[in-house]
Amino acid sequence: MSGSLNGNKIMAAGLATAFVIIGLQQVTGAIYATAKPEKMGYFIDAPEEAAGGPAEVVLPPDWGTVLPTADLAAGEAAFARCQACHTANAGGADGIGPNLFGVVGGPVMHRPGFAYSDAMGAHKAEAPTWGYDELDQFITAPARYVPGTKMSFAGIRDQNTRVNLIAWLRSQGSGGYAVPAPDPSRQPGAAAPAEGAAPAEGEAAAGTGAETAAADAGGPTGAAPATGAAAAATTQTAPAAPSAATSSTNSPR
């Protein structure tokens, strides 16, 4: 009697253990099955969309080439995505976001009366001017470029759309902000050799020369591009880590 009872207890214990193990496997299975691909989805998604150019991550637009031929009407149309929060006309009111008249080439936090985030203040300390590259990166992924910004906007992945938009924004009070000279090292053809290092060096050197010339010609940004590009490379790669930023960007407000 006690023998069979013990046997039952042992069986019960064994079964219980088995259930616990199976249960755990299912729970972990569930966690891995859902959570992992979901995370990876986000990460692979963003860069891949952005990978419409790796050009976008590796090569910023060659402003001297793309701005003169940008489609201003398309840029104005793209601004519809900003209008919930921004005006861009002269004397336009601040809304959820600051008025953007003259922001291209202007100082970061260019509207003194607007309550910017501390994050934007920290960004200003590092990069005080909204040059073309800085704006481009910000609009690509605001929360990645300025972590903690209160601009809750997921970003525009398509480089061409951003170029048109920035060209149009420039037409709103920033016409005096110089367009840099075309930079061969930034042109799409230069992208492939850039990976192979050697030929790219020569081209890059040529590009820097041109840029310095442009700087001498009076562009205030002229000095920045070299370091700007380096900074761009680091800021682009580094922020891949914080997933919080990515998901908060995606969560609707």
Ligand code: HEC
């Ligand atoms: C949901 C509202 C919202 C949308 C949509 C939005 N913004 Fe913003 N934007 C903000 C806020 C808020 C700030 C201030 C950010 C801070 O202080 O961190 C800001 C700041 C900016 C700045 C910096 C201005 C300065 O004075 O330094 C630029 C440039 C900008 N936005 C451009 C855009 C563009 C271009 C779009 C559309 C592609 C856009 N924003 C869409 C809310 C928005």
